[in-house]
Amino acid sequence: MNIDYSQEAPAIAGRLSLSEIEELVARPLDTKPDRKYFIALSISGTLLLIGAVCLAFSFYYGIGLWGNNQPVGWAVPIVNFVFWVGIGHAGTLISAILFLLRQKWRTGIARFAEAMTIFAVMCAGIFPIIHTGRPWLAGYLLPYPNQHSLWVNFTSPLLWDVFAVSTYFTVSLVFWYIGLIPDFATLRDRTTSKIKKTIYSIFSLGWRHSSRHWQHYEKAYMLLAGFATPLVLSVHTIVSFDFAVSILPGWHTTIFPPYFVAGAIFSGFAMVVTVLVFVRKIFNLENIITMDHLEKMNKVILATGMMVGYAYGMEFFIAWYSGVQAEQFVFINRAFGPYAWAYWIMVSCNVIFPQLFWFRKFRRSIPVMMVIVILVNVGMWFERFVITITSLHRDFLPSSWAYYKPTIFDMGILLGSFGLFFTLVILFTKSLPVVSISEVKAVAEGAQPTHHGGHHE
Amino acid sequence: MSDYREENIQNNNTPDPNYWRSFEELYRNEKTLEARHHEFADGVTDDFNPNENLSGISRRKFLALLGASAALAGVACSDYRDKGEIVPYNVKPEEIILGRPNYYASTCTACANACGILIKTREGRPIKVDGNPEHPVNQGKICAKGQANILNLYDPERLQQPLKKTSTGFDTIEWNKADKDIIAALSMAGSKEIAIVTHTITSPTTLKVLEDFKSKFPSTKIYSYELFNSSNRNSAWTKCYGSGSFPLIKWNEAKVIVSLEADFLGVEGNTVENKRLFAEGRDVNKKSFSRLYVVESSMTLTGMNADYRMRLKPEQQFAFVMSLMSELNKKGVISTSLASDYNLDAFIQKLNLDKEKVNHLVNDLAANKGKTILYAGELLPENVHIAVNILNDLLGNKNLYRADSAEVNLINLVSLNELKELTNKIENGQVAAVIHLDCNPVYHFPGDLNYKNLLSKVPTVVTLTERLNETSQYSNYVLPLNHNFESWGDAKTRTGLISLQQPVIAPLHNTRQKEAILLTWISTNPETYSETLYHDYLMKNWETNIYPTLKSKIEFKQLWFGALHDGFALTNESTPTISSINLSALNGVSSNSESNGFTLVLRESYQVGDGRFANNGWLQELPHPVSKITWDNYAAISHNTAKSLNVENDDLVEVSVGERKLTLPVFIQAGNADNTITIELGYGREFSGIVASGVGFNANSLLSAKPEFSNWIYTNASIKKAGGKYSLASTQEHRAFDNPRTQDLHLKRHIIQEGTVALYEKKPDFIQEHRPKELESVYTPFQYNEMKWGMAIDLNKCLGCGDCIVACNVENNVPVVGKDQVLKSREMQWLRIDRYYSGSPDDPRVSVQPMLCQHCDQAPCENVCPVVATTHSPDGLNQMVYNRCVGTRYCSNNCPYKVRRFNFFNFRDHFRDGYQESSIFALMNNPEVTVRSRGVMEKCTFCVQRIEEARSEATRKGIPIKGTDVKTACQEACPTNAIHFGDINGKDSEFYKYRTHELGYYVLEELNVRPNVTYIAKLRNIHTEEL
Secondary structure, rough: OOOOOOOOOOOOOOOEEEEEHHHHHHHHHHHHHHHHHHHHHHHHHHHHHHHHHHHHHHHOOHHHHHHHHOOOOOOOHHHHHHHHHHHHHHHHHHHHHHHHHHHHHHHHHHHHHHHHHHHHHHHHHHHHHHHHOHHHHHHHHOOOOOOOOOOOOOOHOOOOOHHHHHHHHHHHHHHHHHHHHHHHHHHHHHHHOOHHHHHHHHOOOOOOOOOOHHHHHHHHHHHHHHHHHHHHHHHHHHHHHHOOOOOOOOOOOOOOOHHHHHHHHHHHHHHHHHHHHHHHHOOOOOOOOOOOOHHHHHHHHHHHHHHHHHHHHHHHHHHHHHOHHHHHHHHHHHHHHHHHHHHHHHHHHHHHHHHHHHHHHHHHHHHHHHHHHHHHHEEEEEEEHHHHHHHHHOOOOOOOOOOOOOHHHHHHHHHHHHHHHHHHHHHHHHOOOOOOOOHHHHOOOOOOOOOOOOOOO | HHHHHHHHHHOOOOOOOOOOOHHHHHHOOOHHHHHOOOOOOOOOOOOOOHHOOOOOOHHHHHHHHHHHHHHHHHHHHHHOOOEEEEEOOOHHHHHHHHOOOOEEEEEEEEEEEEHHHHHHHEEEEEEEEOOOOOOOOOOOOOHHHHHHHHHHHHHOOOOOOOOOEEOOEEEEHHHHHHHHHHHHHHOOOOOEEEEEEOOOOOHHHHHHHHHHHHHHHHOEEEEEEOOOOHHHHHHHHHHHHHHOOOOEEOOOOOOEEEEOOOOOOOOOOOOHHHHHHHHOOOOOOOEEEEEEEEEOOOOOOOHOOEEEEOOOOHHHHHHHHHHHHHHHHOOOOOOOOOOOOOHHHHHHHHHOOOHHHHHHHHHHHHHHOOEEEEEOOOOOOOHHHHHHHHHHHOHHHHHEEOOOOOOOOOOOOOOOHHHHHHHHHHOOEEEEEEEEEEOOHHOOOOOOOOOHHHHOOEEEEEEEEEOOOOHHOOOEEEEEEEEHHHOEEEEEOOOOOEEEOOOOOOOOOOOOOOHHHHHHHHHHHHHHOOOHHHHHHHHHHHHHHHHHHHHHOHHHHHHHHHHHHHHHEEEEEEEEEOOOOHHHHHOOOOOOOOOOEEEEEEEEEEEOOOOOOOHHHHHHOOOOOOOOOOOOOEEEEEEEHHHOOOOOOOOOEEEEEEOEEEEEEEEEOOOOOOOEEEEEEEOOOOOOOOOOOOOOOHHHOOOOOOOOOOOOOEEEEEEEEEEOOOOOOOOOOOOOOOOOOOOHHHHHHOOOOEHHHHHHOOOOOHHHHHHHOOOOOOOOOOOOOOEEEEEEOOOOOOHHHHOOHHHHHHOOOOOOOOOOHHHHHOOOOOOOEEEEEOOOOOOOOEEEEEEOOOOOOHHHHHOOOOOOOEOOOOOOOOEEEOOOOOOHHHHHOOOOOOOOOOOOOHHHHHHHOOOOHHHHHOOOOOOOOOOOOOOOEEEEOOOHHHHHHHHHHHHHHOOOOOOOOOOOOHHHHOOOOEEEEEEOOOOOOOOHHHHOOOOEOOOOOOOOOOOOEEEEEEEOOOOOOOO
């Protein structure tokens, strides 16, 4: 392999000119959607509708339609919640942390990943509300002054969740929108349609590409990146507290915060790769979202996958080391009890298959990475399933043990959440630039002053 | 006033020319002018200091409050949902004070035991049944069926109108018309028989009515039957002792109890009394323990509580008793030649019994001569009972037969032969009319009597019943009966005691009391009926027939009202003496033939009895005390038998006895004898209402009119896999015994801590050694300096019967969820009895443990609730605020005891299409307890409504509340007084002794949640120190 490590690889390939970049990214917004687009939209819309119908039934009859039972108070809806919050980790990580770390390759994928974050957190946000017995009273979870002098319980991790997720969503949304402002201006300048122009004008907030604007923009973007960075770590930490703060064996573990964050990045990156592979193909963005980008993401997947694997091992070690019988039983029961099938799906998908990414060939092979990232998505869903359900279904008193089976409504709502996610993704691809035009232009070859053989010498 | 005016006029000034209101003003008195500037006259506002008397409300705040209250009033009144009219009493009934319960003593007629009950009524409607504390037999306790009987009263499916069969079905008919038709038919009977089929009669006055009926219609014959009865035991007694019936037993005084296939703690005899007496004999405080040996074919409630348990097929019981007799004879303990053909060692060898256990039994019988009792089950044939009577007599155990009281049978039960005669007569057209008196023979009679089809040959079939049943389907007239709680009556089941039954509510429907119906017919005039007809008759019968026998010194009215108040009257009746035994009773009694095939044992259901309670959701959902299965019966077989048949739990099997077949699911019951099939009767009702429909399998179809061994045991049965599955709904997961990961977890985790009597004697605090130390907290724990509620459960007394569960359901308005929800593990009972097995599946040791909210000081449920819907009270209660609960279920997840229950649906609406939403059910609810809505978490409250009631009562009296003022519903119902409740800080109370008992421990103590339910470790009375 002859790779020149002395030279930074170009962030985008194909030596595109600035106008070509603009043209490439903005093209989907200028053209009418084709048949394939509508087919895709109708599939995701159908899923969404299935979810909506299942949800309507659950609201009408009660959540007894789901599989939840007496020991297993939390089940698939909470699994879905944690899963989607996890998916929502990649975007802000890419856009904020990698921004602060000056990783130029992030520019091609940041916008899309951020959008996915927002959609995923929207999907996630549904679940804590619908999974309550009386969702119409969900407002009780907010600390608002009221005549009963009733207050929320600040010792409950569920309340922390409310704050963590809503803060994360707000900051991610603002961050995303700030990044979009220059692009809105570009689109405003390009378009000939009057309606579009009005809309873009409103959202571009009077951006004129002036140096002052850029100066303020860069500062604001940097500050928000700094602000979002701890949130990336805090959200899943707090989600993990939902489990770690309880006294249930299998949940009551100090390793949970880092383990959950690593898992979230793992699954988030897997989901981003899953979607980007399609997006770069469909919208001819191979030069902007390059194979190098995908490979780097696969490396992150490999790294976080191993962290997760380490956590799996460590849980067993600590259970054994603690000498607590109930703790030991939970982990042995996970691997060999009634839910062993779920456990081994989790281990193989999350730890074993990603090891293929040690090989450069596999990291750069679209079919191989597709299979692996989808397996990782499946595996990470099962990780949450294993944590939530195997811990609950056999806890302290053997007399109250029971097996949990999800029902068709549980699965319908899961499908619905995917429907919502992909519907939003599909609508996004046709209504907003899926790649940050201004940022990509900034990393295009020759866009920046350089010490290497540029005309400034 | 006048002086004042005078004075001012005298100091007159220039008059005001314009206007004046008084002379003072006219003459411009200065004081008056000054006073005009004040709003109020001097002195008027002296008592009205706003700062002191108006709690300092500022004008601003007053206006704000005014505005807010106007707005609130406006909002609150704008959407007032009219919940129907609330009409105050026009004339207030005597005795009723709104909001306060009244209690009436009565008698339970749900079964033949006729226990004394105390019915709690609120605003005139019965809401709870407890035992009558003064009743000498059941002493304040009542079984699960008796408690759940309240649901039968309000069952919307009760028959509400008389029905007459037409060509197309049943039409409603007026009482008068029905009576007229029936009277005509009865009068026409002539020499043809009028058959009255009834359950056993416990009421002397009902019997008198029947005698009157007989004298009016001389061709009447009464057929009294019970599906389960002690006829074998009683006939054996008569053969042994010449007369009388089997006496009552002093379970409390016995040192060694040997129960042979007898479930005296579960279904045989007056179990409430049996349980109490048995538990009295096992008292950890008195350090006295009886030893219970159980030899049985299927695991029963009694077997669960055995110190030593052996499995034996029922047909071997006779040989077993005889072998014991022979061995005791050999040892010189008794001297008899009756058992010379038997040899215990050979018997042990042949049946592969546990030699050590049998030796212990023999030695114990020898060592405790005169203080032991052998007791054979009512399902066993007569020969076993004879052998047992003789062995008891030889061992000198007769003094354990009670002399203070004996059972009284007012009427002899019919034999199967007599029933056969009845069907023959029907077949020959010799029967003019059949009257079914509150019974269900079509369901109960053996199928080969063909009773169902023969009924069409009877011109007039009348069924008097509370709800439609299998028998009413084949009747010409179906007449609705009053419920127990709407009826008058009396009962005599014991010597020295007559119980009275009084109505506590007017009939809810157009129903009548069965005796009043018969009296109307006797009078041959339908107009005779009045609501007081039977009441007058009852009173008159007491005055003329019963009062003289009481030899009372007080006049009748006084006695009557006194008895009505007490619920019973005591009589000076002597208990029949037991004559000497006739040893020749055993002559000609042969050993039972052995079967190499399967033996079928048909037992009475713990929950629904003989099927009478099939439409009672609370009982259907009460977990079986052994298998924890609800809503079904099943074929219970041992795991060896299951292996040889290659079946698993829930597999359908076909059980057949001769021509009779039944397909039902199989359940592998630990501790069952091999090649024995046990099925409980009382299920598979076809016409019993929607609760019972589709519940279980009618194993009555396996009964035979010509049984070879016993009515309930068939030694020639066979079983085969039928293919297919059927889900049995159990409240506890069934796990394999041989899985080392799950085996004995309850012991490893110290959930169940047990010891032996021998160990306890040597080392009384052996339990305390295993207890973890309480951990230090970084926070200062809340100091409970005043009242703190706690519970102590004595596992030595708890038998696992489940009576407390039903009491809790009734008290706390717990809904029925139905089989589908139990299958999903969503039962709502606040209290459950956990059952654990240890040891081998053949010879398991069974431990039971009532599990309810532990009201932990550091409750893990409380700190995880995001909306503070579960909180702690200063008197140590873990509370649920239903209105605040949004239903995150986090509390339930974090509860290590998993005692929280979630309303996944509005179960009242969800179960059987809103059956429990029927408006009549609303009458049944305890008004002191919120009816929970969908999506809300709930759990045991330690009966907080009772605590608050006691607190108000104490406040009213101006004294502090005491721990003994409150009794929880479960405590009140526990037949063995295993549950104690009170103030943890009340150091001089009885409860405190249990709380600090040396055998006391908490479940899952190491979690440091500091529970407030103490469990007193169970001691097993075995010969070794080690379990």
